[in-house]
Amino acid sequence: MSVKLPKVAVLLAAYNGMQWIEEQLVSILGQTGVDVTVYISVDPSADGTESWCKQYAESFSSVVVLPSAGVFGGASRNFFRLVRDVDFQHCDFVAFADQDDIWRPDKLQRATQVLLDGSFDAYSSNVTAFWSDGRTHILNKAQPQVEWDFLFEAAGPGCTYVMTKELVEVIRSSMLTNWAQLQKVSLHDWYCYAFARSHGYRWCIDPVSSMEYRQHERNQVGANKGLSPLIARYKTIHDGWWFSQVQLIARLVGVDSDPFVKKWLKLHPLQLLGLSFSARSCRRRLRDKFFFFFICWATALIGKKVQ
Template identity: 65%
Template sequence: MPVEHPKVAVLLAAYNGVPWIEEQLSSILDQSAIDVTVFISVDQSSDGTEVLCHACAATHPNVVVLSDLGRFGGASRNFFRLIRDVDFSHFEFIAFADQDDIWHSSKLLRATESISEQKVDAYSSNVIAFWPDGRSILLDKAQPQVELDYFFEAAGPGCTYVMTNALARSLKTSMLENWQRLQDVSLHDWYCYAYARSNGYRWYIDPVASMDYRQHERNQVGANTGLRSLISRYKTIHDGWWFSQVRLIATLVAPDKTASSIIRRSLHGTQLIKLSFNAWQCRRRIRDKVFFFFICWVSALLGSKS
Protein backbone atom coordinates (compact mmCIF):
# COMPACT_ATOMS: atom_id res chain seq x y z
CA MET A 1 0.00 0.00 0.00
CA PRO A 2 1.21 3.53 -0.76
CA VAL A 3 2.44 5.58 2.18
CA GLU A 4 0.04 8.37 3.15
CA HIS A 5 1.89 11.63 3.64
CA PRO A 6 0.51 14.62 5.58
CA LYS A 7 -1.67 16.85 3.40
CA VAL A 8 -0.56 20.47 3.52
CA ALA A 9 -2.24 23.47 1.88
CA VAL A 10 0.42 26.09 1.14
CA LEU A 11 -0.98 29.62 0.81
CA LEU A 12 1.29 31.75 -1.39
CA ALA A 13 0.80 35.49 -1.84
CA ALA A 14 2.38 36.85 -5.03
CA TYR A 15 3.05 40.32 -6.42
CA ASN A 16 5.51 41.24 -9.18
CA GLY A 17 7.33 38.00 -8.45
CA VAL A 18 8.59 36.92 -11.88
CA PRO A 19 12.31 37.00 -10.91
CA TRP A 20 11.87 34.48 -8.08
CA ILE A 21 8.55 32.65 -8.03
CA GLU A 22 9.51 29.68 -10.24
CA GLU A 23 12.46 28.82 -7.99
CA GLN A 24 10.26 29.16 -4.90
CA LEU A 25 7.51 26.99 -6.34
CA SER A 26 10.05 24.35 -7.25
CA SER A 27 11.34 24.24 -3.68
CA ILE A 28 7.78 23.90 -2.34
CA LEU A 29 6.78 21.16 -4.79
CA ASP A 30 9.99 19.25 -3.98
CA GLN A 31 9.12 18.87 -0.29
CA SER A 32 10.03 15.47 1.12
CA ALA A 33 7.28 13.06 2.26
CA ILE A 34 4.49 15.67 2.10
CA ASP A 35 1.35 15.83 -0.06
CA VAL A 36 1.44 19.50 -1.05
CA THR A 37 -1.11 21.68 -2.78
CA VAL A 38 -0.11 25.30 -3.46
CA PHE A 39 -2.82 27.96 -3.63
CA ILE A 40 -1.63 31.24 -5.18
CA SER A 41 -3.30 34.63 -4.87
CA VAL A 42 -1.76 37.24 -7.18
CA ASP A 43 -2.00 40.89 -6.22
CA GLN A 44 -2.47 42.81 -9.48
CA SER A 45 1.02 42.89 -10.99
CA SER A 46 2.80 44.66 -13.85
CA ASP A 47 5.47 42.07 -14.69
CA GLY A 48 3.42 39.09 -15.86
CA THR A 49 3.24 37.26 -12.54
CA GLU A 50 -0.35 36.18 -13.24
CA VAL A 51 0.59 34.63 -16.59
CA LEU A 52 3.57 32.82 -15.07
CA CYS A 53 1.52 31.42 -12.20
CA HIS A 54 -1.20 30.17 -14.54
CA ALA A 55 1.49 28.53 -16.69
CA CYS A 56 2.84 26.73 -13.61
CA ALA A 57 -0.68 25.62 -12.67
CA ALA A 58 -1.21 24.24 -16.18
CA THR A 59 1.74 21.87 -15.77
CA HIS A 60 1.35 21.07 -12.06
CA PRO A 61 -2.06 19.75 -10.94
CA ASN A 62 -1.24 20.58 -7.32
CA VAL A 63 -0.82 24.30 -8.06
CA VAL A 64 -4.06 26.33 -7.97
CA VAL A 65 -4.31 30.01 -8.89
CA LEU A 66 -7.22 31.82 -7.26
CA SER A 67 -9.42 34.15 -9.28
CA ASP A 68 -8.23 37.71 -9.86
CA LEU A 69 -9.69 40.16 -7.33
CA GLY A 70 -7.72 43.20 -8.43
CA ARG A 71 -5.42 45.20 -6.19
CA PHE A 72 -4.85 44.29 -2.53
CA GLY A 73 -2.11 46.83 -1.85
CA GLY A 74 -0.07 44.69 0.54
CA ALA A 75 0.89 41.14 1.47
CA SER A 76 -1.25 41.14 4.61
CA ARG A 77 -4.55 41.64 2.75
CA ASN A 78 -3.46 39.09 0.17
CA PHE A 79 -2.83 36.46 2.86
CA PHE A 80 -6.13 37.27 4.56
CA ARG A 81 -7.83 36.70 1.20
CA LEU A 82 -6.12 33.30 0.90
CA ILE A 83 -7.27 32.23 4.37
CA ARG A 84 -10.80 33.39 3.59
CA ASP A 85 -11.17 31.87 0.11
CA VAL A 86 -9.22 28.60 0.22
CA ASP A 87 -11.21 25.54 1.27
CA PHE A 88 -8.68 23.72 3.44
CA SER A 89 -11.17 21.39 5.10
CA HIS A 90 -9.47 18.35 3.54
CA PHE A 91 -5.95 19.33 4.62
CA GLU A 92 -4.28 18.44 7.91
CA PHE A 93 -2.02 21.49 7.94
CA ILE A 94 -1.95 24.99 6.45
CA ALA A 95 1.30 26.82 5.68
CA PHE A 96 2.18 30.32 4.48
CA ALA A 97 4.69 31.03 1.70
CA ASP A 98 6.25 34.14 0.25
CA GLN A 99 7.09 34.25 -3.45
CA ASP A 100 10.82 34.88 -3.24
CA ASP A 101 12.33 32.44 -0.72
CA ILE A 102 13.84 28.98 -1.11
CA TRP A 103 12.49 26.24 1.13
CA HIS A 104 14.69 23.45 2.43
CA SER A 105 13.34 20.10 1.23
CA SER A 106 12.55 18.99 4.79
CA LYS A 107 10.74 22.20 5.81
CA LEU A 108 7.18 20.91 5.92
CA LEU A 109 8.06 17.44 7.14
CA ARG A 110 10.02 18.88 10.06
CA ALA A 111 7.17 21.30 10.80
CA THR A 112 4.43 18.66 10.82
CA GLU A 113 6.52 16.23 12.86
CA SER A 114 7.38 18.99 15.35
CA ILE A 115 3.70 19.88 15.78
CA SER A 116 2.97 16.24 16.59
CA GLU A 117 5.99 15.66 18.82
CA GLN A 118 5.70 18.96 20.72
CA LYS A 119 1.90 18.59 21.00
CA VAL A 120 1.32 22.11 19.70
CA ASP A 121 -1.06 23.78 17.25
CA ALA A 122 1.37 25.87 15.22
CA TYR A 123 5.01 26.01 14.17
CA SER A 124 7.49 28.60 12.99
CA SER A 125 11.25 28.56 12.68
CA ASN A 126 14.49 30.39 12.28
CA VAL A 127 15.58 31.30 8.76
CA ILE A 128 18.80 32.04 6.92
CA ALA A 129 18.65 35.52 5.38
CA PHE A 130 20.70 35.87 2.19
CA TRP A 131 21.58 38.77 -0.10
CA PRO A 132 22.46 39.02 -3.82
CA ASP A 133 26.11 39.72 -2.94
CA GLY A 134 26.47 36.30 -1.27
CA ARG A 135 26.13 37.39 2.35
CA SER A 136 24.00 35.26 4.64
CA ILE A 137 23.10 35.25 8.33
CA LEU A 138 20.97 33.14 10.66
CA LEU A 139 17.97 35.08 11.95
CA ASP A 140 17.32 33.71 15.43
CA LYS A 141 13.67 34.05 16.47
CA ALA A 142 13.58 31.00 18.75
CA GLN A 143 13.97 32.65 22.14
CA PRO A 144 11.59 31.30 24.81
CA GLN A 145 8.06 32.65 24.50
CA VAL A 146 6.92 34.92 27.32
CA GLU A 147 3.55 35.85 28.75
CA LEU A 148 2.67 38.85 26.55
CA ASP A 149 5.07 38.71 23.59
CA TYR A 150 2.31 38.01 21.06
CA PHE A 151 0.79 41.46 21.63
CA PHE A 152 4.03 43.07 20.48
CA GLU A 153 5.70 40.80 17.92
CA ALA A 154 5.26 37.88 15.55
CA ALA A 155 6.69 34.39 15.99
CA GLY A 156 9.29 35.02 13.29
CA PRO A 157 8.76 35.37 9.53
CA GLY A 158 5.26 34.36 8.49
CA CYS A 159 6.69 32.34 5.60
CA THR A 160 7.76 29.72 8.18
CA TYR A 161 4.29 29.34 9.73
CA VAL A 162 2.52 25.97 9.68
CA MET A 163 -0.80 25.52 11.52
CA THR A 164 -3.09 22.62 12.26
CA ASN A 165 -6.43 22.50 10.50
CA ALA A 166 -8.23 23.15 13.80
CA LEU A 167 -6.33 26.38 14.43
CA ALA A 168 -6.67 27.54 10.83
CA ARG A 169 -10.45 26.99 10.87
CA SER A 170 -10.80 28.89 14.15
CA LEU A 171 -8.64 31.70 12.76
CA LYS A 172 -10.77 31.90 9.61
CA THR A 173 -13.99 32.12 11.62
CA SER A 174 -12.64 34.99 13.71
CA MET A 175 -11.32 36.78 10.63
CA LEU A 176 -14.69 36.64 8.88
CA GLU A 177 -16.38 38.09 11.96
CA ASN A 178 -13.96 41.04 11.93
CA TRP A 179 -13.30 41.32 8.19
CA GLN A 180 -13.57 45.09 7.74
CA ARG A 181 -11.36 46.02 10.70
CA LEU A 182 -8.93 43.26 9.73
CA GLN A 183 -8.06 45.19 6.57
CA ASP A 184 -6.18 47.71 8.72
CA VAL A 185 -3.82 45.05 10.13
CA SER A 186 -0.46 45.54 8.42
CA LEU A 187 1.28 42.26 9.35
CA HIS A 188 -0.65 39.03 8.93
CA ASP A 189 2.01 36.94 10.71
CA TRP A 190 1.84 39.08 13.85
CA TYR A 191 -1.96 38.89 13.81
CA CYS A 192 -2.04 35.09 13.37
CA TYR A 193 0.46 34.52 16.18
CA ALA A 194 -1.49 36.87 18.46
CA TYR A 195 -4.76 35.12 17.67
CA ALA A 196 -3.31 31.69 18.41
CA ARG A 197 -1.60 32.59 21.67
CA SER A 198 -4.43 34.75 23.03
CA ASN A 199 -6.93 31.95 22.41
CA GLY A 200 -5.00 29.21 24.15
CA TYR A 201 -3.35 27.54 21.15
CA ARG A 202 0.20 26.33 21.65
CA TRP A 203 3.05 27.46 19.39
CA TYR A 204 6.53 26.02 18.84
CA ILE A 205 9.40 28.14 17.47
CA ASP A 206 12.07 25.86 16.00
CA PRO A 207 15.71 26.93 16.42
CA VAL A 208 16.62 25.04 13.23
CA ALA A 209 16.39 27.17 10.07
CA SER A 210 13.84 25.79 7.59
CA MET A 211 14.43 28.04 4.58
CA ASP A 212 16.60 30.64 2.87
CA TYR A 213 14.99 34.07 3.30
CA ARG A 214 15.78 36.21 0.26
CA GLN A 215 16.64 39.87 0.86
CA HIS A 216 16.17 42.44 -1.90
CA GLU A 217 14.98 45.99 -2.43
CA ARG A 218 11.34 44.94 -2.86
CA ASN A 219 10.94 43.10 0.45
CA GLN A 220 7.85 44.41 2.25
CA VAL A 221 9.40 43.26 5.55
CA GLY A 222 12.97 42.03 5.53
CA ALA A 223 15.66 40.93 7.93
CA ASN A 224 15.68 42.99 11.11
CA THR A 225 19.41 43.56 11.50
CA GLY A 226 21.76 46.49 12.09
CA LEU A 227 21.50 50.11 13.22
CA ARG A 228 19.46 51.17 10.20
CA SER A 229 16.79 48.65 11.14
CA LEU A 230 16.74 49.91 14.73
CA ILE A 231 16.26 53.50 13.55
CA SER A 232 13.49 52.40 11.22
CA ARG A 233 11.75 50.59 14.05
CA TYR A 234 11.91 53.69 16.25
CA LYS A 235 10.33 55.78 13.49
CA THR A 236 7.37 53.39 13.21
CA ILE A 237 6.87 53.72 16.97
CA HIS A 238 7.25 57.48 17.09
CA ASP A 239 4.82 58.08 14.22
CA GLY A 240 2.21 55.96 15.98
CA TRP A 241 2.02 53.02 13.57
CA TRP A 242 3.32 50.41 16.02
CA PHE A 243 1.13 51.49 18.94
CA SER A 244 -1.93 51.60 16.70
CA GLN A 245 -1.21 48.08 15.45
CA VAL A 246 -0.74 46.75 18.99
CA ARG A 247 -4.08 48.27 20.00
CA LEU A 248 -5.90 47.01 16.90
CA ILE A 249 -4.54 43.47 17.10
CA ALA A 250 -5.26 43.22 20.84
CA THR A 251 -8.83 44.36 20.18
CA LEU A 252 -9.39 41.91 17.32
CA VAL A 253 -7.87 38.76 18.80
CA ALA A 254 -8.95 39.05 22.43
CA PRO A 255 -11.51 41.83 22.97
CA ASP A 256 -12.85 40.35 26.21
CA LYS A 257 -9.58 39.10 27.72
CA THR A 258 -8.14 40.90 30.76
CA ALA A 259 -4.59 40.95 29.31
CA SER A 260 -5.83 42.59 26.11
CA SER A 261 -7.70 45.25 28.06
CA ILE A 262 -4.66 46.04 30.18
CA ILE A 263 -2.44 46.33 27.10
CA ARG A 264 -4.83 48.67 25.30
CA ARG A 265 -5.03 50.96 28.35
CA SER A 266 -1.24 51.03 28.74
CA LEU A 267 -0.29 52.52 25.38
CA HIS A 268 -0.37 56.22 26.25
CA GLY A 269 1.09 58.75 28.65
CA THR A 270 2.40 57.68 32.02
CA GLN A 271 0.78 54.26 31.60
CA LEU A 272 3.68 53.47 29.25
CA ILE A 273 6.11 53.86 32.14
CA LYS A 274 4.18 51.23 34.09
CA LEU A 275 4.22 49.01 31.00
CA SER A 276 8.00 49.41 30.70
CA PHE A 277 8.50 47.48 33.94
CA ASN A 278 6.83 44.50 32.27
CA ALA A 279 9.28 44.58 29.37
CA TRP A 280 10.62 41.16 30.30
CA GLN A 281 7.20 39.67 29.53
CA CYS A 282 6.55 41.70 26.37
CA ARG A 283 9.39 40.68 24.07
CA ARG A 284 11.38 37.45 23.68
CA ARG A 285 14.90 38.56 22.81
CA ILE A 286 16.96 40.33 25.50
CA ARG A 287 17.97 43.14 23.15
CA ASP A 288 14.30 43.73 22.31
CA LYS A 289 13.31 43.72 25.99
CA VAL A 290 15.82 46.51 26.64
CA PHE A 291 14.67 48.43 23.55
CA PHE A 292 11.04 48.04 24.64
CA PHE A 293 11.83 49.38 28.12
CA PHE A 294 13.50 52.52 26.77
CA ILE A 295 10.96 53.12 24.01
CA CYS A 296 8.15 53.12 26.57
CA TRP A 297 9.96 55.78 28.59
CA VAL A 298 10.87 57.90 25.55
CA SER A 299 7.29 57.72 24.23
CA ALA A 300 5.86 58.61 27.65
CA LEU A 301 8.23 61.56 28.22
CA LEU A 302 8.55 62.94 24.68
CA GLY A 303 5.26 61.80 23.31
CA SER A 304 4.36 59.81 20.22
CA LYS A 305 1.41 59.77 17.86
CA SER A 306 -0.15 56.82 19.66
Protein backbone atom coordinates (compact mmCIF):
# COMPACT_ATOMS: atom_id res chain seq x y z
CA MET A 1 0.00 0.00 0.00
CA SER A 2 1.40 3.38 -0.97
CA VAL A 3 1.99 5.93 1.78
CA LYS A 4 0.46 9.38 1.27
CA LEU A 5 3.25 11.91 1.54
CA PRO A 6 2.68 15.53 2.65
CA LYS A 7 2.31 17.75 -0.42
CA VAL A 8 4.46 20.88 -0.27
CA ALA A 9 4.26 23.84 -2.64
CA VAL A 10 7.71 25.44 -2.71
CA LEU A 11 7.70 29.09 -3.81
CA LEU A 12 10.99 30.14 -5.37
CA ALA A 13 11.71 33.76 -6.30
CA ALA A 14 14.48 34.04 -8.90
CA TYR A 15 16.55 36.88 -10.33
CA ASN A 16 19.85 36.58 -12.21
CA GLY A 17 20.24 33.16 -10.61
CA MET A 18 22.07 31.14 -13.26
CA GLN A 19 25.18 30.70 -11.14
CA TRP A 20 23.43 28.65 -8.43
CA ILE A 21 19.78 27.94 -9.20
CA GLU A 22 20.27 24.45 -10.65
CA GLU A 23 22.11 23.23 -7.55
CA GLN A 24 19.31 24.62 -5.40
CA LEU A 25 16.57 23.00 -7.49
CA VAL A 26 18.33 19.63 -7.31
CA SER A 27 18.37 19.91 -3.51
CA ILE A 28 14.67 20.81 -3.41
CA LEU A 29 13.55 18.06 -5.79
CA GLY A 30 15.66 15.60 -3.80
CA GLN A 31 13.70 16.15 -0.58
CA THR A 32 12.80 12.93 1.23
CA GLY A 33 9.45 12.02 2.74
CA VAL A 34 7.42 14.70 0.96
CA ASP A 35 5.75 15.31 -2.41
CA VAL A 36 7.17 18.59 -3.75
CA THR A 37 6.01 20.97 -6.47
CA VAL A 38 8.22 23.99 -7.12
CA TYR A 39 6.69 27.22 -8.38
CA ILE A 40 9.19 29.72 -9.81
CA SER A 41 8.59 33.41 -10.39
CA VAL A 42 11.43 35.13 -12.25
CA ASP A 43 12.12 38.84 -11.95
CA PRO A 44 13.28 39.85 -15.48
CA SER A 45 16.96 38.86 -15.59
CA ALA A 46 19.98 39.62 -17.72
CA ASP A 47 21.68 36.23 -17.43
CA GLY A 48 19.12 33.93 -19.06
CA THR A 49 17.44 32.75 -15.86
CA GLU A 50 13.95 33.00 -17.36
CA SER A 51 14.61 30.86 -20.42
CA TRP A 52 16.67 28.35 -18.44
CA CYS A 53 13.87 27.89 -15.87
CA LYS A 54 11.32 27.31 -18.63
CA GLN A 55 13.53 24.64 -20.22
CA TYR A 56 14.14 23.03 -16.83
CA ALA A 57 10.38 22.89 -16.17
CA GLU A 58 9.87 21.06 -19.47
CA SER A 59 12.01 18.22 -18.11
CA PHE A 60 10.48 18.10 -14.62
CA SER A 61 6.70 17.95 -14.20
CA SER A 62 7.07 19.02 -10.56
CA VAL A 63 8.53 22.41 -11.57
CA VAL A 64 6.16 25.17 -12.71
CA VAL A 65 7.31 28.55 -13.99
CA LEU A 66 4.74 31.31 -13.55
CA PRO A 67 4.05 33.67 -16.48
CA SER A 68 6.03 36.88 -16.55
CA ALA A 69 4.49 39.60 -14.38
CA GLY A 70 6.83 42.51 -15.05
CA VAL A 71 9.59 43.91 -12.87
CA PHE A 72 9.42 43.33 -9.11
CA GLY A 73 12.64 45.06 -8.13
CA GLY A 74 13.16 42.91 -5.04
CA ALA A 75 12.56 39.47 -3.59
CA SER A 76 9.75 40.60 -1.27
CA ARG A 77 7.42 41.69 -4.07
CA ASN A 78 8.28 38.55 -6.01
CA PHE A 79 7.32 36.34 -3.06
CA PHE A 80 4.10 38.28 -2.52
CA ARG A 81 3.30 37.64 -6.19
CA LEU A 82 3.90 33.91 -5.68
CA VAL A 83 1.58 33.79 -2.65
CA ARG A 84 -1.05 35.70 -4.61
CA ASP A 85 -0.92 33.71 -7.85
CA VAL A 86 -0.16 30.08 -6.96
CA ASP A 87 -3.13 27.74 -6.48
CA PHE A 88 -2.65 25.91 -3.18
CA GLN A 89 -5.74 23.72 -3.52
CA HIS A 90 -3.81 20.47 -3.87
CA CYS A 91 -1.04 21.07 -1.30
CA ASP A 92 -0.83 20.66 2.47
CA PHE A 93 2.02 23.05 3.18
CA VAL A 94 3.76 26.03 1.59
CA ALA A 95 7.51 26.72 1.77
CA PHE A 96 9.67 29.62 0.65
CA ALA A 97 12.95 29.08 -1.21
CA ASP A 98 15.79 31.34 -2.34
CA GLN A 99 17.63 30.56 -5.56
CA ASP A 100 21.14 30.21 -4.20
CA ASP A 101 21.00 27.93 -1.13
CA ILE A 102 21.37 24.16 -0.71
CA TRP A 103 18.68 22.32 1.21
CA ARG A 104 19.48 19.31 3.34
CA PRO A 105 17.56 16.22 2.14
CA ASP A 106 15.25 16.08 5.18
CA LYS A 107 14.53 19.81 5.44
CA LEU A 108 10.87 19.61 4.45
CA GLN A 109 10.27 16.24 6.07
CA ARG A 110 11.39 17.56 9.45
CA ALA A 111 9.32 20.74 9.05
CA THR A 112 6.13 18.97 7.99
CA GLN A 113 6.45 16.45 10.83
CA VAL A 114 6.50 19.33 13.30
CA LEU A 115 3.44 20.88 11.67
CA LEU A 116 1.53 17.63 11.30
CA ASP A 117 1.50 17.00 15.04
CA GLY A 118 -0.86 19.99 15.29
CA SER A 119 1.04 22.04 17.84
CA PHE A 120 2.27 24.63 15.32
CA ASP A 121 1.01 26.42 12.23
CA ALA A 122 4.37 27.58 10.87
CA TYR A 123 8.00 26.51 11.03
CA SER A 124 11.43 28.05 10.54
CA SER A 125 14.90 26.96 11.54
CA ASN A 126 18.52 27.77 12.06
CA VAL A 127 20.78 27.67 9.02
CA THR A 128 24.45 27.10 8.26
CA ALA A 129 25.93 30.11 6.51
CA PHE A 130 28.77 29.23 4.16
CA TRP A 131 31.24 31.22 2.09
CA SER A 132 33.17 30.41 -1.07
CA ASP A 133 36.42 30.24 0.92
CA GLY A 134 35.10 27.28 2.94
CA ARG A 135 34.08 29.12 6.11
CA THR A 136 30.82 28.09 7.79
CA HIS A 137 28.84 29.49 10.70
CA ILE A 138 25.60 28.38 12.36
CA LEU A 139 23.12 31.26 12.48
CA ASN A 140 21.13 30.75 15.65
CA LYS A 141 17.63 32.25 15.44
CA ALA A 142 15.96 29.80 17.83
CA GLN A 143 15.92 31.83 21.02
CA PRO A 144 12.59 31.73 22.89
CA GLN A 145 9.95 33.90 21.28
CA VAL A 146 8.83 36.92 23.27
CA GLU A 147 5.61 38.90 23.28
CA TRP A 148 6.42 41.52 20.63
CA ASP A 149 9.47 40.21 18.78
CA PHE A 150 7.45 39.76 15.59
CA LEU A 151 7.11 43.53 15.16
CA PHE A 152 10.87 44.01 15.20
CA GLU A 153 12.37 40.92 13.52
CA ALA A 154 11.60 37.88 11.41
CA ALA A 155 11.64 34.26 12.58
CA GLY A 156 14.99 33.66 10.89
CA PRO A 157 15.71 33.44 7.16
CA GLY A 158 12.54 33.25 5.09
CA CYS A 159 14.06 30.42 3.02
CA THR A 160 13.47 28.15 6.04
CA TYR A 161 9.75 28.99 6.34
CA VAL A 162 7.17 26.22 5.98
CA MET A 163 3.53 27.07 6.75
CA THR A 164 0.24 25.23 6.70
CA LYS A 165 -1.94 25.86 3.69
CA GLU A 166 -4.63 27.22 6.00
CA LEU A 167 -2.32 29.90 7.39
CA VAL A 168 -1.08 30.90 3.94
CA GLU A 169 -4.63 31.25 2.67
CA VAL A 170 -5.43 33.65 5.52
CA ILE A 171 -2.22 35.60 4.83
CA ARG A 172 -3.12 35.79 1.15
CA SER A 173 -6.58 37.14 1.91
CA SER A 174 -5.10 39.91 4.05
CA MET A 175 -2.44 40.63 1.42
CA LEU A 176 -5.06 41.15 -1.28
CA THR A 177 -6.97 43.55 0.97
CA ASN A 178 -3.83 45.63 1.53
CA TRP A 179 -2.04 44.98 -1.76
CA ALA A 180 -0.92 48.55 -2.52
CA GLN A 181 0.52 49.16 0.97
CA LEU A 182 2.06 45.70 1.00
CA GLN A 183 4.35 46.68 -1.88
CA LYS A 184 6.20 48.95 0.57
CA VAL A 185 7.16 45.99 2.78
CA SER A 186 10.82 45.18 2.17
CA LEU A 187 11.01 41.74 3.81
CA HIS A 188 8.28 39.20 3.09
CA ASP A 189 9.50 36.86 5.84
CA TRP A 190 9.22 39.56 8.51
CA TYR A 191 5.67 40.35 7.35
CA CYS A 192 4.55 36.69 7.33
CA TYR A 193 5.95 36.08 10.80
CA ALA A 194 4.31 39.25 12.11
CA PHE A 195 0.95 38.35 10.58
CA ALA A 196 1.02 34.83 11.98
CA ARG A 197 2.05 35.78 15.51
CA SER A 198 -0.28 38.80 15.69
CA HIS A 199 -3.25 36.62 14.70
CA GLY A 200 -2.60 33.91 17.26
CA TYR A 201 -0.93 31.32 15.03
CA ARG A 202 1.77 29.19 16.62
CA TRP A 203 5.30 29.31 15.23
CA CYS A 204 8.14 26.83 15.80
CA ILE A 205 11.74 28.06 15.42
CA ASP A 206 13.81 24.89 15.20
CA PRO A 207 17.37 24.99 16.61
CA VAL A 208 18.45 22.35 14.08
CA SER A 209 20.04 23.77 10.91
CA SER A 210 18.02 22.75 7.86
CA MET A 211 20.09 24.14 4.98
CA GLU A 212 23.31 25.64 3.71
CA TYR A 213 22.78 29.42 3.46
CA ARG A 214 25.06 30.73 0.74
CA GLN A 215 26.82 34.04 1.37
CA HIS A 216 27.92 36.21 -1.54
CA GLU A 217 28.06 39.84 -2.60
CA ARG A 218 24.51 39.82 -4.03
CA ASN A 219 22.70 38.62 -0.89
CA GLN A 220 19.73 40.90 -0.28
CA VAL A 221 19.92 40.00 3.41
CA GLY A 222 22.90 37.96 4.50
CA ALA A 223 24.36 36.51 7.67
CA ASN A 224 24.42 38.90 10.59
CA LYS A 225 27.96 38.00 11.66
CA GLY A 226 30.80 40.31 12.61
CA LEU A 227 31.07 44.09 12.94
CA SER A 228 30.36 45.11 9.34
CA PRO A 229 26.77 43.74 9.25
CA LEU A 230 26.11 45.41 12.62
CA ILE A 231 27.25 48.76 11.23
CA ALA A 232 25.14 48.25 8.10
CA ARG A 233 22.10 47.47 10.21
CA TYR A 234 22.65 50.56 12.32
CA LYS A 235 22.75 52.60 9.11
CA THR A 236 19.36 51.26 8.00
CA ILE A 237 17.99 52.26 11.40
CA HIS A 238 19.50 55.75 11.31
CA ASP A 239 18.29 56.24 7.72
CA GLY A 240 14.75 55.49 8.88
CA TRP A 241 14.14 52.26 6.96
CA TRP A 242 13.84 49.91 9.94
CA PHE A 243 11.53 52.04 12.06
CA SER A 244 9.39 52.84 9.01
CA GLN A 245 9.02 49.11 8.35
CA VAL A 246 8.06 48.55 11.99
CA GLN A 247 5.31 51.16 11.68
CA LEU A 248 4.09 49.78 8.34
CA ILE A 249 3.99 46.15 9.46
CA ALA A 250 2.24 47.04 12.73
CA ARG A 251 -0.51 48.75 10.75
CA LEU A 252 -0.77 46.04 8.09
CA VAL A 253 -1.17 43.21 10.60
CA GLY A 254 -3.68 45.23 12.61
CA VAL A 255 -1.95 45.77 15.95
CA ASP A 256 -1.58 49.55 15.63
CA SER A 257 -4.51 50.07 18.02
CA ASP A 258 -3.06 47.84 20.73
CA PRO A 259 -2.35 49.91 23.87
CA PHE A 260 1.32 48.84 23.96
CA VAL A 261 1.88 49.69 20.30
CA LYS A 262 -0.01 52.99 20.45
CA LYS A 263 2.40 54.19 23.16
CA TRP A 264 5.33 54.28 20.73
CA LEU A 265 4.02 53.92 17.16
CA LYS A 266 4.60 57.57 16.22
CA LEU A 267 8.22 57.13 17.36
CA HIS A 268 8.58 60.50 19.01
CA PRO A 269 11.78 60.80 21.11
CA LEU A 270 10.03 60.32 24.45
CA GLN A 271 8.11 57.36 23.03
CA LEU A 272 11.36 55.75 21.87
CA LEU A 273 12.89 56.21 25.32
CA GLY A 274 9.87 54.50 26.81
CA LEU A 275 10.05 51.71 24.24
CA SER A 276 13.68 51.05 25.12
CA PHE A 277 12.62 49.70 28.52
CA SER A 278 10.52 47.03 26.78
CA ALA A 279 13.58 45.58 25.02
CA ARG A 280 13.14 42.21 26.73
CA SER A 281 9.76 41.72 25.07
CA CYS A 282 10.81 43.09 21.65
CA ARG A 283 13.82 40.99 20.63
CA ARG A 284 14.65 37.32 21.18
CA ARG A 285 18.44 37.19 21.46
CA LEU A 286 20.13 38.71 24.54
CA ARG A 287 22.61 40.67 22.41
CA ASP A 288 19.76 42.08 20.35
CA LYS A 289 17.89 43.18 23.46
CA PHE A 290 20.87 45.33 24.45
CA PHE A 291 21.22 46.61 20.88
CA PHE A 292 17.52 47.44 20.79
CA PHE A 293 17.83 49.44 24.03
CA PHE A 294 20.82 51.34 22.62
CA ILE A 295 19.13 52.00 19.26
CA CYS A 296 16.01 53.41 20.87
CA TRP A 297 18.09 55.81 22.96
CA ALA A 298 20.45 56.73 20.11
CA THR A 299 17.58 57.37 17.72
CA ALA A 300 15.69 59.45 20.27
CA LEU A 301 18.72 61.58 21.09
CA ILE A 302 20.50 61.80 17.74
CA GLY A 303 17.47 61.84 15.48
CA LYS A 304 16.11 59.68 12.72
CA LYS A 305 14.42 59.84 9.37
CA VAL A 306 11.13 58.08 9.96
CA GLN A 307 8.77 58.30 6.99
